[in-house]
Amino acid sequence: MQINPIGIIHSPHKTKDECPIQPVYSAGAGGRVEVFEEFAAGLKDIETFSHIYLLYLFDRAGKIELVRLTFLDDKPHGIYASRHPCRPNGIGMSIVRLLRREVNVLLVDGIDVLDGTPLLDIKPYIPRFDHIDSASNGWVAEKQWRPKPGGRE
Ligand SMILES: C[S@@+](CC[C@H](N)C(=O)[O-])C[C@H]1O[C@@H](n2cnc3c(N)ncnc32)[C@H](O)[C@@H]1O
Structure with a gap:
């Protein structure tokens, strides 16, 4: 299986330490999503949507652990x-x-x-398909945002 980038994500975030952990904590942080010319025709009508999914490769990720500490909790998940x-298969997904x-x-x-992240795919966020009123927040429900602790990646 081979997947090739369709573009590059340009962002103001140069290091993991200053990079927000989710778009919801990143309002005001503008980015430029550059789609390579050969795929640009596929953007037709994208501007009819207010939000899009970006799928990309975590190209600077650290050691893989299947159970680990995360940004929001002191317990492993x-x-x-x-x-x-x-x-494994370090694919990221952000709704922007x-x-x-x-x-x-x-x-x-x-x-x-992070700036320079390889872009794998773009999809429109479509509330009619994607919004689930009854969805739970799982273990994240009780967790509050906090500054990134060191040593989590
Ligand atoms: C917790 S992840 C969430 C990303 C996405 N919203 C998701 O849910 O898949 C966000 C963090 O990933 C890290 N990150 C962002 N771009 C990266 C990249 N290209 N390679 C490795 N780590 C990256 C940064 O530390 C950032 O704070």
Whole structure:
């Protein structure tokens, strides 16, 4: 199996320490999603959506541990019960606000991705399909945002 990037995500976040842990904590952080020319035709009509999913490769992730400490808790959780970047098949997923399109570049807000991250795919966020009123927050429900502790990656 081979997956090739379709573009590059440009963001203001140069280091993991200053990078927000989710788009919801990243309002005001603008990013530029550059889609390579050969895929740009696929962006037709994307500007009809206010939010998009970015799927990308965690290309600077650290050691993979299947059960580990995460950003929001002092107790370990399974990697598939978390959004931690250090995972087998390190695929990241962020829902960001689409501000506008400039040909093959999407200007977005709420980016929680390091500058230069390889972009794998883009999909529209469609509330009719994706919003689930009855969804639970799992173990995250009781956890409050806190500054990133050291040594978590
Ligand atoms: C907790 S992950 C969540 C990412 C995404 N919203 C998700 O749920 O898949 C966000 C963190 O991943 C790390 N990160 C972002 N881009 C990365 C990259 N290209 N390689 C490795 N780690 C990255 C940063 O430390 C950032 O704070």
